[in-house]
Amino acid sequence: MTSPSVSTKSWGSLKLYITRYSDDPARRDLLMLHGFLGSGKQFLHLIPELRKRVNPVTLDFEIKSGNGKSTGMQNKRGDTGTATGSAFTTETLVEALQSVISGFLRPEPFLLGYSMGGRLSLSWAVRHAGQLSGLILESSTPGIKEPGERENRRQTDAARALEIRSNFTAFLERWESNPLFQRSPCRDNPVSDSTPVPPDHERSRPGAISPLAFLRKIQHQTNPETAAQWLNGFGTGTMPPLWSELYQVTCPVLLITGSADTKFCNIATQMSGSLPRSRHETVSGAAHRVHIDQPDAYLSLILSFIQESNKQTPL
Secondary structure, X not given: OOOOEEEEEEEOOEEEEEEEOOOOOOOOEEEEEOOOOOOHHHHHHHHHHHOOOOEEEEEEEEEOOOOEEOOOOOOOOOOOOOOOOOOOOHHHHHHHHHHHHHHHOOOOOEEEEEOHHHHHHHHHHHHHHHHOOEEEEEOOOOOOOOHHHHHHHHHHHHHHHHHHHHOHHHHHHHHHOOHHHOOOOOOOOOHHHHOOOOOOOOOOOOOOOOHHHHHHHHHHXXXXXXXXXXXXXXXXXXXXXXXXXXXXXXXXXXXXXXXXXHHHHHHHHHHHOOOOOEEEEEEOOOOOOXXXXXXXXXXXXXXXXXXXXXXXXXX
């Protein structure tokens, strides 16, 4: 297979887009879930190397009412619709993810989730980890333990959703200034700006857009109503915390964080103490977006983890 294939599936008020980048029956599938304001396309620069070991697959969600895909790449930013509430509840998302894993992937796939996608991966894995060969969580969390703190975050996310609906451009500017994304003191490292996104998923070309610039393009073309509904329905203030359920994730787990992202480094350290078969790797010169900041180191960790896990459960 030299080009991706896209399958669609309806699930309640959502439409699911499953993009498969290779289909080798001798390799396991790797399902990749993006973060807030992202899309499956934010992993494109990783696809050529991943295809040498696994069948990469990405998942995106569309609200059936026409309020936009999570990719946002084909929607006009002003088409916000008039939806209320959120289609992206934890229960709906977990059930939708299960329908994809059971209906579109080969048995015992790998599952990778970045940030918000990691929270969804983990919400699913505490129920279905026996179906996986391995779980990879990048810069993610099992949620907020303390009820008062969780309520404060819910209110913060609700305020952010209102801002997104009223002035999305201003929200994006503030979002990009978040300390989570700052690689200081290693911001001089140009890796993310020198690794081009391959337009044909096979090779790069001179002048191809960098992963960081491409991610920002995705963000600016994201539908505001979709982003707001993600926050209202699946923000960390709304998502049920999973700390007491981590013991149920019995498959191998790789936790990846960037050294500059001390908040999520600490969270991953705590998680590793409760996950039965986990290890935590910290990548220097990276912040929250490890796959963007240090793609080579990120790929090395993932491919080694996949190789080790395949030895334990061969096809």
